[in-house]
Amino acid sequence: MIGPVDGIFYRGAFYFGSSPDSVRFRHIRHRPQVSATHLPGEHLAVTVHGTAVPVDVQSGEQKGFRRTLLEVYVPRYGAEWESFLDSGPICARIDPQRMFTFHMDPLQPSGPVDER
Secondary structure (H helix, E strand, O other): OOOOOOOEEEEEEEEEEEEOOOOOHHHHOOOOOEEEEEEEEEOEEEEEEEEEEEEEOOOOOOOOHHHHHHHHHHHHHHHHHHHHHHOOOEEEEEEEEEEEEOOOOOOOOOOOOOOO
């Protein structure tokens, strides 16, 4: 199964979320092996292959992660996003078995340069 997710990197791991009833999380409950690629532009790609592990953002041990989610998403979507977070979406962390990166200087030309 392949599909886009909204995710963030937090303390060296890739996290993403969806509805607990989503096809994505029903699939993950049976087959937790996943791959994800982060592409903020043509200059950077981070690909991770690993195991999706559910994360309870309400637990005390996830206090820092929850704070980070609020710092990222409340400015984008407004204060009501915190109520959305508390309404039950499920988050998962990918515990990586393999991770690959590609980086290219965004100012570097990517093709032949015409030096006429």
